[in-house]
Amino acid sequence: MSMMDKIKSMLKGHESQTEKGIDKTGDMADDKSRGKFKGQVDTGQEKLRDEFGGGPGPDQPPRP
Template identity: 50%
Template sequence: MSMLDKLKNLMKGHPDQTRHGVEKAGDAFDARTGNKYQSQVDKAQEKLNDQTGTGRQQRPEDR
């Protein structure tokens, strides 16, 4: 079992906490780098949320 599979199993059933953790980690990285890589961090956060199934749900007004 890969590390990502183990993490997915741990996060299953806790989507809000997972999304919050990804955001917090990205914000901490941005703070440490002075937002130098902010766009790359944002893309990484989106991909992580998509892979873990905690991606942002589109609301009707976002479509």
């Protein structure tokens, strides 16, 4: 079992907490860089959501 598989299995069932962590980390990175790398941070957040299943749930609208 790879490290990514282990992480995914630990996060399974905790999608809302994963989403909050991804958002909080991205916001912190934006604050520290004063928005200089906002596009790259947003791209990274989307990739993390795709990888770890922290995407919008059934009651949330899709992201723009």
